[in-house]
Structures are given as C-alpha cells and as structure tokens.
Amino acid sequence: MNLSLFVVVLITAIVLVAAALIIGRLLSPSSYNKQKGEAYECGIPTRGGSWMQFKVGYYLYAILFLMFDVETVFLFPWAVTVREAGIDGLINVLFFFVVLVLGLAYAWKKGALEWK
Numbered sequence: 001m002n003l004s005l006f007v008v009v010l011i012t013a014i015v016l017v018a019a020a021l022i023i024g025r026l027l028s029p030s031s032y033n034k035q036k037g038e039a040y041e042c043g044i045p046t047r048g049g050s051w052m053q054f055k056v057g058y059y060l061y062a063i064l065f066l067m068f069d070v071e072t073v074f075l076f077p078w079a080v081t082v083r084e085a086g087i088d089g090l091i092n093v094l095f096f097f098v099v100l101v102l103g104l105a106y107a108w109k110k111g112a113l114e115w116k
Contacts, residue, residue: 060112071100 078085078093085092107113 057115064107064112068100068104071096 074096075093078089082089
C-alpha cells in the first residue's frame with residue numbers, strides 16, 4: 001500500500017513539474033536582443049567589465065546562514081508532534097542540537113565567523 005502511494009505521488013510530481021515547464025515554455029515570449037544579455041544596474045550602464053571578484057567571506061557567511069536556517073526549519077515538525085514523540089523524540093532532537101552546536105563550534109574555531 002505504501003509503495004503504490006509513493007509511486008502515485010512521484011508520478012504526480014513529475015507530471016506537474018513537466019506540465020509547468022511546458023506551459024511556461026509555450027506561453028512565455030521568446031525574443032532575444034543584445035540588451036537582455038547585459039548586466040542590469042538600476043538603469044545605469046555599467047563601466048568596465050561586469051565580472052568582479054567578491055571576498056570569500058560573503059559566500060561563507062551566506063552558506064553558514066543557509067545551513068543553520070535550514071536546520072532550524074527541521075525543528076518545526078518536531079515542535080508540532082512533541083507530545084506524540086515522547087522521550088525518543090526528545091533524544092533525537094537533543095542529538096540534532098548536539099550536531100548543530102558541534103558544527104557551530106567547528107565554524108567558530110576555524111575562524112569562519114570572523115569578519116576580516
């Protein structure tokens with residue numbers, strides 16, 4: 001029973017995604033000109049090359065934020081079912097927090113949280 005339900009959900013997801021892509025391709029205007037390929041800077045023409053280097057720190061902060069933000073989202077299902085989860089659910093969430101804190105401590109020790 002569970003396998004057939006999984007197959008139905010999987011096929012439905014594939015069909016819906018394919019339908020959205022096909023409808024988007026058919027209905028969207030498709031004209032190309034040179035201005036579409038240029039970088040847009042609030043209407044101001046760019047001077048020089050539009051490719052610039054950014055410090056790795058920006059990307060590192062963004063990745064760390066996303067990592068901890070996504071991990072926090074995983075706590076919502078647990079919070080909804082905390083009474084039904086019982087002591088096993090509590091132990092699992094405590095293990096999750098330990099892993100989360102160890103990741104934060106590792107990033108802190110490596111200096112990833114220092115702005116240089």
